[in-house]
Amino acid sequence: xxxxxxxxxxxxxxxxxxxxxxxxxxxxxxxxxxxxxxxxxxxxxxxxxxxxxxxxxxxxxxxxxxxxxxxxxxxxxxxxxxxxxxxxxxxxxxxxxxxxxxxxxxxxxxxxxxxxxxxxxxxxxxxxxxxxxxxxxxxxxxxxxxxxxxxxxxxxxxxxxxxxxxxxxxxxxxxxxxxxxxxxxxxxxxxxxxxxxxxxxxxxxxxxxxxxxxxxxxxxxxxxxxxxxxxxxxxxxxxxxxxxxxxxxxxxxxxxxxxxxxxxxxxxxxxxxxxxxxxxxxxxxxxxxxxxxxxxxxxxxxxxxxxxxxxxxxxxxxxxxxxxxxxxxxxxxxxxxxxxxxxxxxxxxxxxxxxxxxxxxxxxxxxxxxxxxxxxxxxxxxxxxxxxxxxxxxxxxxxxxxxxxxxxxxxxxxxxxxxxxxxxxxxxxxxxxxxxxxxxxxxxxxxxxxxxxxxxxxxxxx
Amino acid sequence: xxxxxxxxxxxxxxxxxxxxxxxxxxxxxxxxxxxxxxxxxxxxxxxxxxxxxxxxxxxxxxxxxxxxxxxxxxxxxxxxxxxxxxxxxxxxxxxxxxxxxxxxxxxxxxxxxxxxxxxxxxxxxxxxxxxxxxxxxxxxxxxxxxxxxxxxxxxxxxxxxxxxxxxxxxxxxxxxxxxxxxxxxxxxxxxxxxxxxxxxxxxxxxxxxxxxxxxxxxxxxxxxxxxxxxxxxxxxxxxxxxxxxxxxxxxxxxxxxxxxxxxxxxxxxxxxxxxxxxxxxxxx
Numbered sequence: 001x002x003x004x005x006x007x008x009x010x011x012x013x014x015x016x017x018x019x020x021x022x023x024x025x026x027x028x029x030x031x032x033x034x035x036x037x038x039x040x041x042x043x044x045x046x047x048x049x050x051x052x053x054x055x056x057x058x059x060x061x062x063x064x065x066x067x068x069x070x071x072x073x074x075x076x077x078x079x080x081x082x083x084x085x086x087x088x089x090x091x092x093x094x095x096x097x098x099x100x101x102x103x104x105x106x107x108x109x110x111x112x113x114x115x116x117x118x119x120x121x122x123x124x125x126x127x128x129x130x131x132x133x134x135x136x137x138x139x140x141x142x143x144x145x146x147x148x149x150x151x152x153x154x155x156x157x158x159x160x161x162x163x164x165x166x167x168x169x170x171x172x173x174x175x176x177x178x179x180x181x182x183x184x185x186x187x188x189x190x191x192x193x194x195x196x197x198x199x200x201x202x203x204x205x206x207x208x209x210x211x212x213x214x215x216x217x218x219x220x221x222x223x224x225x226x227x228x229x230x231x232x233x234x235x236x237x238x239x240x241x242x243x244x245x246x247x248x249x250x251x252x253x254x255x256x257x258x259x260x261x262x263x264x265x266x267x268x269x270x271x272x273x274x275x276x277x278x279x280x281x282x283x284x285x286x287x288x289x290x291x292x293x294x295x296x297x298x299x300x301x302x303x304x305x306x307x308x309x310x311x312x313x314x315x316x317x318x319x320x321x322x323x324x325x326x327x328x329x330x331x332x333x334x335x336x337x338x339x340x341x342x343x344x345x346x347x348x349x350x351x352x353x354x355x356x357x358x359x360x361x362x363x364x365x366x367x368x369x370x371x372x373x374x375x376x377x378x379x380x381x382x383x384x385x386x387x388x389x390x391x392x393x394x395x396x397x398x399x400x401x402x403x404x405x406x407x408x409x410x411x412x413x414x415x416x417x418x419x420x421x422x423x424x425x426x427x428x429x430x431x432x433x434x435x436x437x438x439x440x441x442x443x444x445x446x447x448x449x450x451x452x453x454x455x456x457x458x459x460x461x462x
Numbered sequence: 463x464x465x466x467x468x469x470x471x472x473x474x475x476x477x478x479x480x481x482x483x484x485x486x487x488x489x490x491x492x493x494x495x496x497x498x499x500x501x502x503x504x505x506x507x508x509x510x511x512x513x514x515x516x517x518x519x520x521x522x523x524x525x526x527x528x529x530x531x532x533x534x535x536x537x538x539x540x541x542x543x544x545x546x547x548x549x550x551x552x553x554x555x556x557x558x559x560x561x562x563x564x565x566x567x568x569x570x571x572x573x574x575x576x577x578x579x580x581x582x583x584x585x586x587x588x589x590x591x592x593x594x595x596x597x598x599x600x601x602x603x604x605x606x607x608x609x610x611x612x613x614x615x616x617x618x619x620x621x622x623x624x625x626x627x628x629x630x631x632x633x634x635x636x637x638x639x640x641x642x643x644x645x646x647x648x649x650x651x652x653x654x655x656x657x658x659x660x661x662x663x664x665x666x667x668x669x670x671x672x673x674x675x676x677x678x679x680x681x682x683x684x685x686x687x688x689x690x691x692x693x694x695x696x697x698x699x700x701x702x703x704x705x706x707x708x709x710x711x712x713x714x715x716x717x718x719x720x721x722x723x724x725x726x727x728x729x730x731x732x733x734x735x736x737x738x739x740x741x742x743x744x745x746x
Contacts, residue, residue: 172681174547218487241687
């Protein structure tokens, strides 16, 4: 008999007032007892709508059934049939909009904690079989390249190496992982987990080349024409930060969330044993309310600042994953909704000393279906602060398009691809944020899978 | 040869060294005016440096580095045969040379090192190059022989008059212009304040100017936005749109203020590294 309790097993966490002063992981993971209890909440329903809600179609009821039978390694194996990064996805996927949003148990209560169970399976495997030797995959003699070592690229590389391809991943930064290492903070996704996944791919035979900016140090066409790569996957993400175009944005102390997070996460500015310079402001204002804004605000809090977050829409429209929003609130981030900056104020030395905002109200729905925020005339006020982090989203870098022939862009400036992930340039595939603009880790992984299958078909069909 | 190995190291003066580094991918595509970002070791920061030259055949690039802060102090400890943790590039847009016949390049301090590949490149491109090399004092004069061998005219000036002519680069530039010398373009490479005044003079004489900007940056590919500056009223990224910009259109005062972003931390770092024994950290 399934466990009919209506609510999820809560996730054990560090106390909010302890964790907001350290960079250790916030969520501690289910114990075996909790995992068993939660797994028994799954009805194993025939239609398994959850599977359709997952961009990589993890066999969700199957892996949960294995947990119920205490076959934890079997559960991990079931997940990895379609998802190469379960320890990552279990931590960062917005499950409430994906698998868990479709769960039947969610109709009269909370859905099954699918993400938490996924994480449990991955962590259990790592703890008990993490040192299992991985044999290199036998080569099929075909060379393929992956540009960008983020979630899309790692997924494509994993699927391709499993099919026998000789895969080389080119990464512009000095660490592999893309947004998983430069964007998402340690307390949400420990970097050791990302490194473990990268090491596994390397053990299978994937070559990693860091510090290599494709489009600058070498072009895609050189990779194909001179280096013998038969197909190339472009998973370069959406890396260019957006600013608001308001007065004062060039003052010292106004940074993009990308810069702030990269210094802290990739460059480990929070640790004394790294040289990375970072400002130590006392009063920080974050602009925006997406996942990146939550990450920035929680990092700033941990760096010792008093943190306010301003968002032009209301609490209901917050785009961040529910868990990140809840965590940020619990950690003492001070939210100001329906508030939009109009100017950043500076002192005589050009340093930020405040941010002038205007109150907003919600009007008619806009193109996104959300009610459009409208400024309330005469409601301007100033928040004193010495640092502003702009977290307004990102755009696609055009470097690959600019340096590769015959790549058709999308209307939004991404790279256009067909249903197999191939661009208008035969043999060049693309996926993830580089195609769609900023989205999620799991959607990028889904696109990496599609493209890997497309590349296989393309090469085998030649 | 190993990845990012130091092949040659030559001391130019007490604080400036010339390094030749094995980086064949970068060497293959590098052009004058472009830069690299390096990290000395695993715990180091990423710093941008304009390339002083490259050799595609040997697979090497050159950088000339003044020891000013923590990272450059750590770099100075490295010797031939040692490897840098990371070198990425070539970054930024190459300097524009087409259509130019006569150019005056004004270098200030270590900026002369950054101007060197451009001066040589322009000369080899058939452009008549006048070089004004400015330094604070005689002890830090660098590359005079190289400039004399590589360009058409060289003027050495020092602030205190201990070498060459006494005065600022701007004085010399004005004098040359007042003497009736004509240039299609004036290029400024050096401290922001000097570049501001050089570009100002160019404007006074109705000559187009180009400044090669050096700002702080993290990734060098447009991702962090830390290097942004205002040119012609628009926000530009030095890493992808630059580093060369129209000197008459740069918001210099803002640029100079932004240049002080990490001034406090840099001061502390200098003290800290001085106390390091044996140079580069062993924990990397």
